Amino acid sequence: MTDHSPQRLTREESQEQTRRRLIEAACKQVAERGFAAASVRDIARAAGYTQGAFYSNFSSKEDLLLDLLRQHKEQEASHILGAIDAAGDDFSAALQALERWARSFGMDAEQAMLATELHLHAARNAAFGKAYAALMAEQRKAYAALLTRLFSLAGQTPPAPTLELAGNLMTLARSLAIDHALYGGTAAGKALVRTIRSLFSAAPVR
16 A cells, blocks of 8 residues: 655755745745834744744844845856856857846846845845845856856957946846836846847957
């Protein structure tokens, strides 16, 4: 006879499930109610846990959301760099890989509200702002390295420092994604593709 009873989770799997549910609940609560109004108690309750379970996994709301941001940024950078690496020394293939990622870039309304809340909280809270800025700086460095490689493959000189270009692209992407999710503005991916192509069409050949 086949045993159809639910498989018992390991301690590590159970903890990962708890963290994932707490993160999902926190994202929803912060997006709907705002960072200040979303309490740890509300987040834990929405996830089906106690405050004790929350504090067994995260030291604060800020800690939880910074962990989420860190994972998201690392996964995003890894995905893009992996696609570019797969293109080898073929600039056209590398640019197409970057454009495929750009077209898939977007947010729904909840993600847009969450991104806005985190940005505002970073401006209002010095400690959170410092950690938030550090994550953004790491992302800028990763994207600057990516742009440097693309310009090298294209045999072109960047029209501005790649760190500056990376920061501009990040700001544009975030703003367009939020506008599109909340107000139906220009799709972020479409605008990013046009902007990325314009960088290379405007860059001088070495």
